[in-house]
Amino acid sequence: MDFETFKESLAKDVKEILDSRTGGDTQVESRTVDKMNETYDAITVKPEDSNIGVNLNATALYQEYEGGKSYDEIVDGAADVADSALKSRPDFDVQAFSDYDKMKDSLAMEVVSRGRNAELLETVPHKDIEDMSVAYRFVIGETAQGTGTILVTNQMLDN
Known part of the structure; x- marks a missing residue:
């Protein structure tokens, strides 16, 4: 199975x-995720009534498939990860992102390689220091899967 067919089948x-x-209607879509130091194809899963979801790294899952893991095992594992992440996702007010006073206590800095992230840095506020850049994130919560953060983008600042 090629990668595009794999992604479509995985999402479905x-x-x-x-x-x-x-018993509900889950939204699932395929998209490209730009993260610091990497870009990957993902399947984004979220409840119908929510703006908050989880990204399943389809690129990594396809590598597992190519490595010999069964498709059914990959689908079951991905569904389990998504289900668990959605049940434990942090609860926060999306409208608060436009209010600095509400968000300033959750602001964190991330130091990244300027060269490896040049394209992404064009879309986010940052400060260059030597060959590194400091970008900003909102910390939105802690779960068993790790710390939930959202990268601050120029688009957020424009709104």
Whole structure:
């Protein structure tokens, strides 16, 4: 199975599993995720009534498939990860992002390689220091899967 077919099948099958578990309508879409130091194809999963979701790294999952892991095992694992992450996702007010007074206590800095992140840095506020750059994130919560953060973008500042 090629990568595009894998992504389409993964999105459809994860949605079916999550819809059957929750009895609801889960939104699932394919997209490219730009993160500091990496870009990957993802399947974004979120409840119908939410702006907050989870990204499943389809690139990494396809590498597992190419490495010999069964497709069904990958789908079941991805659905479990998405289900767990959605149940433990932090609860926060999306409208608060436009209010600095509400968000300033959750602001954190991240030091990254300027060269490796040049394209992404064009879309985020940052300060260059030598060959590094300081970018900014909002820390939105802690879960068993790790710390949830959102990269501050120029678009956020424009709104």
